Amino acid sequence: MMEDWTDIIGEELENIEEPLPADDWSVLQQKYAAAQKRKKAAAFAWAGGITSVAAAVALVLLLVRPDSTVVENDLVAETVPPTEEVVSVDSCVLESPIDTVLYVTTPVQKKVSVPVDVVKKTADDVLVAENQTEEVPSENTEEVFDVIRDTTSLKDKLLADASTTNKNDSNEDAYTQPTGTFGFDEFPEDEPRRKRRHMSISVSASTSDSPIFKSYDEFEPPMADENQPPYIGDVTTPEDSLGTGQQQTTMAKMKAKSGYADSYNHEIPVSFGVSARVHLTDRLSINTGLNYTRYKSLRTRTFLAAYEHQKDWQYVHYLGVPVRLDFIAVNKKHFNMYFGAGFQMDKCVYAKVGDERLHEKQVLFGVNGAMGLQVNIVPMVGLYFEPEVSYALNEGSIETFRSKEPFVITVRGGLRFNF
Amino acid sequence: MAEIINIEDIELAKLCARGDEKARHELYTKYAAYLYALCIRYVSDKDLARDLMHDAMIKIFDTVGKYKPTGSLKSWCARVTINMVIDHLRKSKRMETVSLEPTQEKIPEPHEEEVAKVPKTELMRMVGRLPETKRVIFNLFCVEGYSHKDIAEMLNIKEKTSSSLLFKARAQLAENVRDYIRRNGL
Numbered sequence: 001m002m003e004d005w006t007d008i009i010g011e012e013l014e015n016i017e018e019p020l021p022a023d024d025w026s027v028l029q030q031k032y033a034a035a036q037k038r039k040k041a042a043a044f045a046w047a048g049g050i051t052s053v054a055a056a057v058a059l060v061l062l063l064v065r066p067d068s069t070v071v072e073n074d075l076v077a078e079t080v081p082p083t084e085e086v087v088s089v090d091s092c093v094l095e096s097p098i099d100t101v102l103y104v105t106t107p108v109q110k111k112v113s114v115p116v117d118v119v120k121k122t123a124d125d126v127l128v129a130e131n132q133t134e135e136v137p138s139e140n141t142e143e144v145f146d147v148i149r150d151t152t153s154l155k156d157k158l159l160a161d162a163s164t165t166n167k168n169d170s171n172e173d174a175y176t177q178p179t180g181t182f183g184f185d186e187f188p189e190d191e192p193r194r195k196r197r198h199m200s201i202s203v204s205a206s207t208s209d210s211p212i213f214k215s216y217d218e219f220e221p222p223m224a225d226e227n228q229p230p231y232i233g234d235v236t237t238p239e240d241s242l243g244t245g246q247q248q249t250t251m252a253k254m255k256a257k258s259g260y261a262d263s264y265n266h267e268i269p270v271s272f273g274v275s276a277r278v279h280l281t282d283r284l285s286i287n288t289g290l291n292y293t294r295y296k297s298l299r300t301r302t303f304l305a306a307y308e309h310q311k312d313w314q315y316v317h318y319l320g321v322p323v324r325l326d327f328i329a330v331n332k333k334h335f336n337m338y339f340g341a342g343f344q345m346d347k348c349v350y351a352k353v354g355d356e357r358l359h360e361k362q363v364l365f366g367v368n369g370a371m372g373l374q375v376n377i378v379p380m381v382g383l384y385f386e387p388e389v390s391y392a393l394n395e396g397s398i399e400t401f402r403s404k405e406p407f408v409i410t411v412r413g414g415l416r417f418n419f
Numbered sequence: 420m421a422e423i424i425n426i427e428d429i430e431l432a433k434l435c436a437r438g439d440e441k442a443r444h445e446l447y448t449k450y451a452a453y454l455y456a457l458c459i460r461y462v463s464d465k466d467l468a469r470d471l472m473h474d475a476m477i478k479i480f481d482t483v484g485k486y487k488p489t490g491s492l493k494s495w496c497a498r499v500t501i502n503m504v505i506d507h508l509r510k511s512k513r514m515e516t517v518s519l520e521p522t523q524e525k526i527p528e529p530h531e532e533e534v535a536k537v538p539k540t541e542l543m544r545m546v547g548r549l550p551e552t553k554r555v556i557f558n559l560f561c562v563e564g565y566s567h568k569d570i571a572e573m574l575n576i577k578e579k580t581s582s583s584l585l586f587k588a589r590a591q592l593a594e595n596v597r598d599y600i601r602r603n604g605l
């Protein structure tokens with residue numbers, strides 16, 4: 001049959017193996033590490049892109065909303081039907097018959113300017129408009145317009161409003177006097193706006209972890225014997241098997257000659273910091289300060305010829321200066337939300353593995369993006385929670401969690417004092 | 420190391436998925452040579468085959484968590500590798516355009532016993548000398564055991580094209596085998 005001879009070829013080739021070069025595993029490891037880095041970079045690019053888009057959308061949404069000025073596009077025209085009677089409230093006189101056109105703004109959080117055009121039609125059909133602008137708090141904006149629309153009950157409503165406002169004039173958010181249009185002279189004077197904080201000092205604690213990849217041990221050469229008892233701070237071979245005097249010297253020479261391979265178990269770093277925030281505008285601020293980070297790792301040194309492990313704790317201490325531009329997206333009395341992006345410079349101030357001092361001359365750089373939520377317990381003190389994504393731009397010569405996991409998510413919390 | 424050497428496929432896959440470097444090395448030791456030979460069967464160029472095997476191993480390390488113990492880990496790894504190789508051939512447009520010429524006259528095919536006498540390495544070489552598409556189809560059908568329907572889906576060709584190319588591949592291989600037997604007096 002036709003299949004018979006090809007079946008034999010299939011069986012012969014199915015499980016065939018081809019010997020690989022001796023260095024193939026290390027080549028594969030390098031390729032794998034490079035592939036991981038590429039993935040991290042891609043993930044970082046995605047995270048950065050999404051954060052940027054979100055920040056841009058938030059910025060656009062906030063910028064298009066009126067704050068203290070009227071935006072023409074927000075005006076809505078409404079026509080009030082003419083009335084037959086003359087309604088008079090103190091100095092506010094509306095004559096009839098008139099076509100009253102009201103331009104109202106979308107209510108906003110603070111005060112809004114309300115241009116009210118009263119258009120009168122003269123006998124020869126010429127429209128005469130009187131442009132007037134009012135400043136009213138947003139909470140009362142709709143109410144005022146309701147009054148205007150309902151001209152028949154205008155007098156009673158306005159008087160009632162005036163009475164309510166007078167009662168509340170000690171309240172910070174109370175209705176404030178709209179001077180001009182209707183001549184509500186009995187209304188209270190405009191109260192000062194909420195005091196803007198010019199500077200904040202914060203203290204924080206944070207910890208970081210990799211969002212995608214877990215920190216893992218580097219591959220230990222196959223000759224490393226895991227069954228040997230761990231012998232922290234020294235060679236794993238028991239003293240008696242090492243011998244004494246000349247034997248130990250021979251072993252030391254052998255180690256020196258044969259070389260070793262290091263592997264690390266990294267613990268999650270911990271940071272503490274003090275930072276100052278200087279407000280540039282209502283929305284923008286610069287954040288900078290001093291940040292201390294400790295990286296702790298267990299280094300396992302395997303001597304390739306001696307079949308020994310040496311395990312030592314490695315401590316690396318960094319001081320960093322973060323600089324970040326924050327955009328305050330939501331700024332309420334008791335709650336703030338902000339987005340920030342910036343960079344950080346870190347300098348190793350002390351590093352030690354076992355009894356051996358390590359030296360790191362490089363200054364390490366990283367970029368970061370953060371989103372913060374702050375709850376003001378009292379006007380001067382706020383509690384904040386700040387998740388941050390950061391990417392280490394360079395690794396430095398000492399292996400730490402940072403060099404192993406350049407892309408990390410940091411969770412920071414702290415107290416912020418506003419001045 | 421000792422406990423990993425005798426570990427079952429499923430445990431090995433779990434350890435690899437957790438990022439255990441020793442387990443990964445174990446997986447590599449067990450299957451890399453096999454996957455390398457598999458790649459050579461498909462692309463014949465040894466350097467390219469090694470690169471593809473590395474790419475496949477990286478993918479295996481990353482996706483071994485998805486391995487389900489319905490089949491052996493070895494065949495799962497082989498499937499990942501085959502997909503990787505076919506993707507590569509598709510992207511690099513190395514799969515030549517197929518012309519469905521009238522079938523050549525029938526070449527006498529070798530006997531089962533004759534083929535059994537040909538060394539594996541020589542058979543590898545003969546398969547490696549087949550044109551790319553024919554080689555891929557021959558491997559998928561005769562070695563991996565895929566149907567023409569599966570092959571057609573994998574290579575985005577018609578089933579008829581697959582069977583026609585297999586026929587041509589068999590004819591060419593039969594000629595090579597007979598030629599080898601004749602030259603070596605087997």
